[in-house]
Amino acid sequence: MVVELISVGTELLLGNTVNTNACFLAEKCAILGLSLYYQTSVGDNEQRLAETIQTAQKRSDVVILSGGLGPTQDDLTKEVVANVMGKTLIEDEHTKERINDYFTKSQITITENNWKQAFVPEGAIVVDNENGTAPGVIMEENGKTVILLPGPPNELIPMFMNDIYPYLNKLQPETIYSKMVKVCGVGESTAETMIKDLIDNQTNPTVAPYAKVGEVHIRVTARAKDEEEAKKMIKPVVKELKARFGKNVYSTDENETLEEAVIKLLEKNELKVTTAESCTGGMLAARLVNVPGVSEVFREGFVTYSNKAKRKILSVQKSTLKKYGAVSEKTAKEMAKGGVFATDTDVCVAITGIAGPDGGTEEKPVGLVYIACYIDDKVTVREFNFKGNRSKIREQSVVKALTLLRECILDVYGK
Amino acid sequence: MVVELISVGTELLLGNTVNTNACFLAEKCAILGLSLYYQTSVGDNEQRLAETIQTAQKRSDVVILSGGLGPTQDDLTKEVVANVMGKTLIEDEHTKERINDYFTKSQITITENNWKQAFVPEGAIVVDNENGTAPGVIMEENGKTVILLPGPPNELIPMFMNDIYPYLNKLQPETIYSKMVKVCGVGESTAETMIKDLIDNQTNPTVAPYAKVGEVHIRVTARAKDEEEAKKMIKPVVKELKARFGKNVYSTDENETLEEAVIKLLEKNELKVTTAESCTGGMLAARLVNVPGVSEVFREGFVTYSNKAKRKILSVQKSTLKKYGAVSEKTAKEMAKGGVFATDTDVCVAITGIAGPDGGTEEKPVGLVYIACYIDDKVTVREFNFKGNRSKIREQSVVKALTLLRECILDVYGK
Secondary structure, eight states: OEEEEEEEOHHHHTTSSOOHHHHHHHHHHHHTTOEEEEEEEEOSOHHHHHHHHHHHHHHOSEEEEESOOSSSTTOOHHHHHHHHTTOOEEEOHHHHHHHHHHHHHTTOOOOGGGGGGGEEETTOEEEOOTTSSOOEEEEEETTEEEEEEOSSHHHHHHHIIIIIHHHHHHHSSSEEEEEEEEEESSOHHHHHHHTHHHHHHOSSSEEEEEEETTEEEEEEEEEESSHHHHHHHHHHHHHHHHHHHGGGEEEOOTTOOHHHHHHHHHHHTTOOEEEEESTTTTHHHHHHTTSTTGGGTEEEEEEEOSHHHHHHHHOOOHHHHHHHOSSSHHHHHHHHHHHHHTTTOSEEEEEEEOOSSSOOOSSSOTTEEEEEEEETTEEEEEEEEOOSOHHHHHHHHHHHHHHHHHHHHHHHHOO | OEEEEEEEOHHHHTTSSOOHHHHHHHHHHHHTTOEEEEEEEEOSOHHHHHHHHHHHHHHOSEEEEESOOSSSTTOOHHHHHHHHTTOOEEEOHHHHHHHHHHHHHTTOOOOGGGGGGGEEETTOEEEOOTTSSOOEEEEEETTEEEEEEOSSHHHHHHHIIIIIHHHHHHHSSSEEEEEEEEEESSOHHHHHHHTHHHHHHOSSSEEEEEEETTEEEEEEEEEESSHHHHHHHHHHHHHHHHHHHGGGEEEOOTTOOHHHHHHHHHHHTTOOEEEEESTTTTHHHHHHTTSTTGGGTEEEEEEEOSHHHHHHHHOOOHHHHHHHOSSSHHHHHHHHHHHHHTTTOSEEEEEEEOOSSSSOOSSSOTTEEEEEEEETTEEEEEEEEOOSOHHHHHHHHHHHHHHHHHHHHHHHHOO
8 A cells, every 4th residue: 555645834845843753654654564655845835735635646545644734824734635635624513622622621712713623624534632732634535545634743643653553554454563672782784684584584574674873673564464463473573583682682662762671670670870971971861861760770970071070079090090091991990980989879880982073082083982880899891982973972872881781780680 | 946855765765764854955945045845755766756856847946856876776866867867877087086085095995886976967067075975966957957965964964065055056146145143041932022023024134033942043044146245234133133132142153052152151251060950860961061172161060860869969958858849949059059069160050840741749740840050159040830741841941051051150240
């Protein structure tokens, strides 16, 4: 089945907004096994939007439009779609009530133009918006489907996942089901080599790797007559991937992040962690604090950017800094040890490196980063040579620090 | 002049990559005063790509394609464009040498397929790639232009800014020149109201506000016969904006970030700063460390997520935490003061708040954040009620903290 995406909004054509919706929808369509050949962004312009919809309808089975469902005069996606399909807009009582409730709850006065959002094309399926006023719309005609979604990602994403994803899955002759195997501590090309046979030889389920910063996510997707059957087909492949990547698999949950997996591991082993950061300057701590409820395992962290701070807060020896320098294996080790002794924690991860663009030498080039983890009276340190600009080097450092922390816990506690 | 963007790459249609190139190019086209009506993403497919180019050529003066210039068989943008325009590809000696140099310098062995990148359509203008092997290409025919750019942003952006931007500017009857006025500490709608007359009444120069997280950027763009003339026209408008927003203007440099402006201010007044963060968990410190050479003014920072850490590291009183709670004006003030006294710094910014999704009460809802700044024996504290999810609340907190820090320095030191 062929699908096409149309993003509506002049803000996209002025470069005010990065089109993350298109990426989100494209990924979900790929998971659903839908063929996406074209994605078009067009402004809030009646004629150009109508032409774009007509072109898309000719070459696709499903057209998904996002944006332009707001209450203002500029928002005309619904009106244009109705016009192109020869439908009139009629007031939907249910949506009218929902909008009324929405405004009552948020204690905002309804302005007259908001009622425009209660109108939908005749015969359309109305999809409730849990996070805003504009309803989603599904229109079916002559075996073809047009779907209208609101533009704000916090409205579009939940609506798509709750209602549109299952709807599209049902449209197809087979059910699509997929599972993500998330791997850390293995490079992209190594990971691809390790599963080349699986990628090349399997058509159902399919195996597809996605490279992320410092991680590889592998999606296993099966098509079957129902979800149960698809799950059964996926199971041995996921098992095989787990066998090949072993401890490097940190999750098979689509939504679990590396920091969440690490926090869970700390909780499971009743460990408290602290951070000692130089070049990352707080990014590692900030990433741990991404996880709500982190306070059980993370209570304090240090940014020790200067040598003096490393000495004062983390008790790094003056002689170490003098002899080996701030960016050295020895300093990283002392930072990690110092972090544990400066707090009442069990583990400390320390990062020290040269993020650039200045400060590099032939001996210690930009990108050289040492990461150490102190746990159970042992300290493990790793040297990295990252490529990229300042922000890329710091981002990779954080992922490698989380990876090292995870490995050290598993080594000591086995779970 | 009408321009159209075509992004080529199956990875875009699979949702593996967010199309930041399209946003970058759209913004630059807007600055150049070009009208962009359509942006299309299409896969590495000969027929569909050819059709997309033909459609774009019919309705636009300039077509910019990005991606698909790589050395592999999948990369066929150049081949398809040449075919559509009835041109043959010929080997470009200069590019061949450049590719040879590139590989020699990076000490990588050239594989045979790399030479494919030395071929360009006959009669085309070749644009050197400073950061990769694929050259850019400009083709002119019958008053229309087709431009080919490499897909990786680190190749596309410098090539566009160095060569394509000036080329497009010259194509137009007038020169376009613009300046950005960056404002912090003023809400989006307030800012728009303050300059509504400038937006509405001026056509040349134009005034356009862009809302960023906690900031508003206002672009002033003039069209004139040459750059000098355009600069002259912009000057009084920028002056007027500076008069209206006063101290809230932190930069008129396109590339300067808020953290850079703050760091400069600290340097100018020879001040050292420290950070004391709870809900942001290191994000503020990390943002300061975004700036290379920050070590002159920022040497250490603290993440005090638990009450115990607030007490131990920042000397927040037990009674304060008990009576007012960790998220309170009083705690924020004591954190900021404690930060200065725990270090040898002059200023401390402290953040404490409820980032959610849990932990909110009727009295202290999710989004309540206190930010304090201690400087020159005085402490200033502000209360915020942010909307949005955990990450949005934390992001806004960091911007407001930088804004408060900036204001406090200006209040005390006047510069």
